[in-house]
Amino acid sequence: MARRQNFVVGLDLGSDKTCALICQPTESGKLRVMGLGVAESKGWHKGLIVNLDGAALSVKKAVEEAEGAAGVPVDVAYVGVSGPHVKGVNSRGALSLGPQRREVTPEDVVKVHETARSISLPPDRELLHVEAQQYLLDSQDGIRQAVGMVGTRLEVGVHLVTASSTAIQNVITVVNREGIRLPDNGIVFEPLASAEACLTAEERDLGVALVDIGAASSGLGVYCQRAVEHTAVIAVGGEHFTKDLAVGLQTRMPEAEKRKRAWGGPNPAVADDSVLQMPG
Incomplete structure (x- = not known):
């Protein structure tokens, strides 16, 4: 999310709906919701923007609703993205500290990270995230904080998240059209954001x-020993479940969607042995 004065803003652009959330940081470090806006997404197909005008209109409606509830204008926001164009890959970098053992400095950590992220990317792809997994010092692994430790060779394992440059630029263009700019690192891969909100440190440590199931695709984030080990997006989402229900139950899509929401949650609206009449 992006900070503007004393509030933060996040946008979630998806194939089914577009959401805008405005929050205010509290002294305890948590966020207090000031305003929420939701609009039906237009101009999307299979997790990609195919109509800039339609997508921009959805952003406009969601932001205006959130602004009205919060009573503040939005001009800076972080934007969550997903879709099959997002890929994850692990990489490793190494740095010699010299022939004599010495302490690892913050500058060394920056340099070894630069080495790890220097992979060859096609012209149509860009780097979204570099997530450190672990450091190795003279082959000793499992190090989470290398600064101050002593050795002759520093290595780091990282997980890189990349995305289609065209897809990302279209998202930025749509948001900019509504007078909203993105800060540095303003594009966030949604499963990583969801993990920050939903997972505990213990869960990420144990594995x-x-x-993150969306309408057109589902994002995956795998954690082990507190680090991101794998990310992926598959082109299967809630819309596919709805279509399967519509075909299997021989009913219309709106009715299938209604039944999916009623039956498919953690607390189904009907008992397991209930018999329901489905309209044709």
Whole structure:
């Protein structure tokens, strides 16, 4: 989310709906919701923007609703993205500290990270995130904080999240059209954002997979020993479940969507042995 004066703003652009959230940081470090706006997404197909005007209109409606509830204008925001164009890959970098053992400095950490992220990317792809996994010092692994430790060779394992440059630029263009700018690192891969909100430190340490199911696709983030080990997006989402229900139950899509929401949650609206009449 992006900070403007004393509030922060996040946008979630998806194939089904577009959301805008305005929050105010509290002294305890938590966020107090000031305003929420939701609009039906237009101009999207299979997780990609195919109509800039339609997508921009959805952003406009969601932001205006959030602004009205919060009573503040939005001009800076972080934007969450997902879709099959987002890919994850692990990489490793190494740095010689010299023939004599010495302490690792913050500058060394920056340099070894630069080495790890210097992979060859196609012209149509860009780097979204560099997530450190662990450091190795003279082959000793499992190090989470290398600064101050002593050795001759520093290595780092990282997880890189990349995305289609065209897809990302279209998202930025749509947001900019509504007078909203993005800060540095203003594009966020949604499963990583969801993990920050939903997973505990213990879960990430023991190992956990988070699946963020959207309308057109589902994002995956796998954590182990507090680090991101794998990310991916598959082109299967809630819309596919709805279509399967419509075909299997021989009913219309709106009715299938209604039943999916009623039956598919953690607290189904009907008992397991209930018999329901489905309209044709």
